[in-house]
Amino acid sequence: MTKAYEGHDCLYVAVDCIIFGFDGTEIKALLVKRALEPGNGMWSLMGGFVGANESVGNAASRVLENLTGLDNVYMEQLYCFGDVNRDEAERVVSIAYFALINLDNYKEALLKKHQAGWFSLNQIPTMIFDHKEMIALSLERLRQKAIAYPIGFELLPAKFTMQQLQALYEAVYNTHFDKRNFTKKILSLNLLNRLTEKEKATSRKGSFLYMFDKKKYKQLKKQGIKLL
Amino acid sequence: MTKAYEGHDCLYVAVDCIIFGFDGTEIKALLVKRALEPGNGMWSLMGGFVGANESVGNAASRVLENLTGLDNVYMEQLYCFGDVNRDEAERVVSIAYFALINLDNYKEALLKKHQAGWFSLNQIPTMIFDHKEMIALSLERLRQKAIAYPIGFELLPAKFTMQQLQALYEAVYNTHFDKRNFTKKILSLNLLNRLTEKEKATSRKGSFLYMFDKKKYKQLKKQGIKLL
DNA sequence: ACAAAAGTGTTCACTGTACACCCATGT
């Protein structure tokens, strides 16, 4: 029974992670300097091979934790890239995942070890193989995702101001929203709890801090929620 | 350079095709009786292994054509299923594709050869491995797809009545739409050309036939189209 | 004449969008 499929080809299967963060102004992607041939030293997504005894999803989590030190990160499968010659050296099928993390939570030390860096989406350097294509596709997915899922859960600190939230959506869609309309719509969803606490660092008056209410989100999700 | 990744595991990679058709009343899926162990004789999606020298997408097209005799079929990648034990016999990573075809175009003879059959979505039999999960996911994708893409292009004959089109959308979303509102919305998109010809088989008065205008669709697509 | 399906408009509620001024506070 262990040779059921003998005669068929077997292929290397890899995962590559597109990791997005938000620095308060821009969406950034986390890239690493590749540490093996071919393409040693080139910019690349964080990736790795899927082992015979781990699921593809677990491999992606492992790779992500390896780089950032974070587990329990929001991650979803993006697409399987399967062209014959996408990897110059050998036939490798890669399943791309995209992840959203809070920029402040990652472990600096690990990033240094991997020679990693955060790049603005309009300043992505030349990348190995089809990795640039992966990033482009994941940006589309992020935009689509943000319509129905409050990506602020992952990309913002636990307590945030309305202005930070708006800046996040403006960065994702590369546009500007009217402050009054944005506030109105977001608050009408009842997803946010306003704290009594205020953020005083950026203005004299101080601005209210909010937190996401995950319970309310779970309720709303069932009904089909639309944030934007 | 051909042993760049020696030491890493290599895995069987398969494709499985979820093939949807529309019979005028219901959306149906095309299933086959599996012809190899394990699970010989059980209902299954049409699938096959990805060869070392073909892309994953090409493998999916090959498998689909093998079953239906059709090429140039609408097909898109759905999801990569990569659990360790999803296939009982060996480690196989499967990339699922979903395809839309016109029920009338497929080659009967090929279906018989593969012992294939069309199944209503609420009468899917017990299936091998995770294939039922694949179908469930593809139905979600179909519903999402139908919002922004005129699936009638693929699922209806070239000439069709407004009523057939409405029946298609009602089948996809398992609901009922108001005839006047449906017609109004669809026609407002300017995607359809009304022919002078009428369909006289189903009523005394006869109903107009329409055709999709692919050029108009291409224009609209760029602006972001919403059908429903 | 009648049966059977086709075709067609209006009203209303709601949602999205444009738009500008006062508020609180630290200096």
Added chain:
DNA sequence: ACATGGGTGTACAGTGAACACTTTTGT
């Protein structure tokens, strides 16, 4: 007192949803 960013409401247009009668023609 004033400069800085924070917070808030209204009016209008466009979209989605409910709703029923007339038309055509084969029998």
